[in-house]
Amino acid sequence: MSARQWSRDLAMGARFACTGGREGWVRMLLTAVGVGLGVALLLLTTALPNVISARHDVEEARQDYNFATTIRPKADNTVLVGSTDTKWHTKDIRGRLLEPEGPRAPLPPGLSRFPAKGEMVVSPALKELLASDGAKLLRERLPYRITGTIGNSGLIGSQELAYYAGAEGMVPRAGGARVERLDAFGDPHPTTEKADPVLLMMTLVVFVVLLMPVAVFIAAAVRFGGERRDRRLAALRLVGSDSRMTRRIAAGEALAGALLGLVVGTAFFLAGRQVASSVEILGESVFPSYLNPSPALVALVAVAVPASAVLVTLFAMRGVVIEPLGVVRAAKQARRRLWWRLLLPLAGLAMLYPMVGNGRDSGNFNQYLVVGGVMLLLVGVTALLPWLVERVVARLGSGAVSWQLAVRRLQLSSGTAARMVNGIAVAVAGAIALQMLFAGVQSQYTKSTGRDPSRAQMEVDLSDHTQVALAGKEFKRTKGVRASVALSTGTFSGQRRDPDTSVGLTVGDCAALQELAHLPSCRDGDVFALSNPDASDTDYDAAMRAQLRPGRHVYIDPTYSDTRGREVSWTVPAGLQQAGARKDSLENISGLLVTPSALPAKAAPTLSRRVLVRLDESVRDAEEHVRNTAARLDPVADTYNWTAIEQSTKYTSLRTGLFVGAACVLALIGASLLVSQLEQLRERRKLLSSLVAFGTRRRTLGLSVLWQTAIPITLGLLLASTVGLTLGAVLLKMTATPVTVDWSSVLSMTGVGAAVVLAVTVLSLPPLLRLMRPDGLRTE
Incomplete structure (x- = not known):
């Protein structure tokens, strides 16, 4: 031809x-x-x-941190950038303070000029949020006058909440501090991380x-x-x-x-x-x-x-x-054959089998085999479902009139019924497999933070110039706060240039230290030694004990030999007391516990300061009040909630992408099923009108349409669950992860599929009622 x-x-x-x-x-x-x-x-x-x-x-273009070990010198082309990220309920807000140090200071992407002190440039979404009635606390936290909006080149999304505010008198610090001096935005030396x-x-x-x-x-x-x-x-x-x-x-x-x-x-x-x-x-x-x-x-x-x-x-x-x-x-059509339909999923399993047990230690998975194997398994659902529907409906017997109408229709056109639910079956099979895969590998991308959210719910990390004791008192007076614990931490070593053998140093008043350990007695000026009973490194624990001897000369904040440091010499006090480990300690620490007056004043700048906050959860917006206090005390303070676990950002992003994609696919499934259902009803208009003309009740016809949808979708979901569980087990084997089935996820996925079909059926009832009119028999 x-x-x-x-x-x-x-x-x-x-x-x-x-x-x-x-x-x-x-x-x-x-x-x-x-x-x-x-x-x-x-x-x-x-x-x-x-x-x-x-x-x-x-x-990449707006990156403004470099974690340099030395501070860049001030010049006419440098700018000080202070990180002031915050949250509003569950939404993240990206914030930066800008202080240009010369006429050639670089502008961040999305800005046409630097905001003056007391001014800020905001994203359109943040401008809208600040203008809303419920954002009073947020307006108090950001007491700047809005003078412009950030351009698209400075935002990663249309709904991102972000702002740049003007500032004066910021002091930079090396080592990934909250204030840095830059001569350009962006990463000039991007590194390529090895893919997982x-x-x-x-x-x-x-x-x-x-x-x-x-x-x-x-x-x-x-x-x-x-x-x-x-x-x-x-x-x-x-x-x-x-x-x-x-x-x-x-x-x-x-x-x-x-x-x-x-x-x-x-x-x-x-x-x-x-x-x-x-x-x-x-x-x-x-x-x-x-x-x-x-x-x-x-x-x-x-x-x-x-x-x-x-x-x-x-x-x-x-x-x-x-x-x-x-x-x-x-x-009567020839019976559908099963043998070639089974070849598709079997071929998919054959393509995936060579990668079973690879895990992440055997290099990358063969992408062609992965794509081909998963596709064949899912296509196998579309091949097996018509055969399954044909075999089952052929054996269905008598029942109510609506049941008989539905069964007879399915027996005459089982292929059409299978086509309607093929898509939902494939979607459910894939979703079950992905749920199993994500649940199985979740532990590999989740780690414990070592924090107990029942003991403290928030932490505020302060910069060098903020007095931690006064900050602790301010937080204690904040609305919605039951208690606050102000701590300063650092390290010391027996040698000036030996941070690898350093020991922890924790400073706080007696009430704060008692949240960390059992103290025999405490007053200002006391020093306590605390060993970690759970330490697995016995050599390190022995070395630490050697440095905790009273009278030993040590150096606070030791640095490496090639770094200019600010070590402070100190002698471990003679009246060193032993402290007992506390099982419910706010933090898993060891080393020295020191009350403020026992430490030389010049050691204070070397310590990191933070306040742990215990909230009164009955107070509305307690977290927002804490963030407002933090912003008032220290604009570059870092405030975040305590969680028991944290997940890899890449894993979380992939899971978020899956949810977004699944939402789009579900919308497509619903819309396409509705169009398909309407097309089926349109083709049977005369038949429905004839049945009504002969006295068939509309309720009976409505139930028959429901049965015609329910029977194939039930079979489709059963088949999808079987294929989904099989595919999920194979994928877990490929990642060298024990195979476990989260039955709640399986049931939820099948429930979502059934809910979509039920919603489509309900939406098709009004057109069905219009089609069941005697005038539908009219023809030309």
């Missing part, structure tokens, strides 16, 4: 779709909407690499799992109106076309719908792109300019979608015999 004949037949089918009257237009519009929803999500996915790259570029093989593998699986339901829905959308189309094609046989030509014409109709779907999907994507700036999902937002898909990936989508429409149509018509006098579809 020549290419010319193919193109002519496809073009004829496209003309039939466009000039087939109202029936043809409605069918093509339904196909275009279904395909368009999938195309929009595909375009969004192709834009994700650019989103990640754009956000990373902004982060497990995280890379998880990223690949996330993309495959999110995109597979989209592909399944597109394949189902191009078959909308298949039964009416096939009956109409019988007329073409009557005027002389052969069966192959008829199938090509049908493919041309699907091609027209797919091409229109590309246009509709592009329109959906562009509209969503403009709306993206006003949307924030799980704390993440983007600018419309970030959503620029890669041209190569766009071209791939533009070619793959129409080609898939043609191939799917030709494949679907294999079992349909179109003769001049009708369509041989109602005759």
